[in-house]
Amino acid sequence: MSDYLPTNVANQALDAIGWPDVLGDIEGGSREAQISLRAYRQCLQQLLRAANWSFARKQAPLQLLADASGNTPNVGTQVPQPWIYEYEYPTDCMRVRFIPWNLNNQADLVPSNNIQIPSTPLVTGIGQQPWLGLRIRPARFVVSTDFNYPPPGGSQTWDVQGVSPAGRTVILTNVRYATAGYTSLVLYPNLWDSLFRAALVAYLASEIALPIWSKLDRNFGLKVRDEQVAIVKAKLIEARLLDGNEGVPSSDIAVDWMRTRRGGGNWNGWGGGWDGAGGEGGSYWGSNDSLMLANGATF
């Protein structure tokens, strides 16, 4: 059988804590399997959030829920101020990294007296403005919960991230036709980076060490847990460094005077000028989270 199954990962974690048994199936129902199963998905999700893993990057269009301008049919118009658009939080999204924006998807709600691109093109006959090659910049966004747009009745909401009978998790931004670059939930271990797998094994081991050893040798369980926590930290440092060295760094310092150069005059809160990417509040980048560790520390 393949080495790329959750059971294999759980068995590696059991090996790491020195447990003599192995699992045939993580859903097999033995005590070790039950403890591993309870921790597995939570560890996977938290670790995905803890660094900008390249393998988990995904870019996808967002589903519009509401448009404050009222220009989009068949969607709501109630959007928390000062935002224009409200999108569904993707169900496989672990963390939003950025919302790309360029001239082609600027908001169509431009307050009067704002500087804006004229609706009449200066030169005709050139067709639609090409998307490729345009400079893309991150737009402000914020993740929130909105109680105005609950899912349709009968939905099985308790099993889906970001959806509840009372409301749902949403992304607020001023970008029209927005897409999001985000860290997605990658369930298949054969898609994982080897560094991620090693970190997950150590993280899972640190979470299950104490409950598994608690009946036989609690002190040994505590000792192993702390050893595994140290391994998780080392792997995360490496992963965060690699993120900076291999591609676009995940942090960005927004300098006010540079941002102002690209925007026109502000107008009572819509902010950011004509470009639609600005706005008050929110952030341009979603940086990685701290990881909560089994010994109570965060890293």
Next chain:
Amino acid sequence: MVASLQSAADIVNVSLARVGWKQQIGSLYDGSQAAQIALNVYGQTRDEMLRKVNPDFAMRNIAMTLLKSAPPGGYVPAVSPWDPTTNPPVGYLFEYQYPADCLKARAVKPMPIFFPNVDPRPYVFAIDNDNYYTPPKRVILCNVSNALLVYTGRVTDPSTMDVMFVEALTEALGEKLAAALTGGDAAKFEASESQGETIAAAAEQG
């Protein structure tokens, strides 16, 4: 490895030897004093050990039989109130029949759509006696539709048992036989002393 002991009588004879009993039995039904006592405790001890060790060879998977379910829209007064004769206890969506050969329910899970399953999740369940049946039925309560049950089943054929499990079973059986046959002398103590280690080994071997 499969045990070389092929019958219940073989297992009982090993247990008798452990406690120093000189005579062997031909079968559990031969009417001897040892056979009569063994007949009383063998089945219970075997099931007790299967439940305690949860060996791999006793693991079974079945699609459970649905007995009761909650209305899709929930309980609405005057429209679809809770009726214990057709609905499971409040807090659970589904009530399934407890398998007749089940010694221990290990896990409940949904029928996988893709296999192998790369998104395993824990699902809570509870064992209950439904007193709204006559006679009351043992049932499994959970929130999983079309649920599969992973459980430890009753294995009666010693030839399909793992050798380490048989070793643990003979020790456990010896402890009970010693008490009955010898009146609880040193043999009983000796048999029970090493039992913990053997059970752990049996669990490790599956």
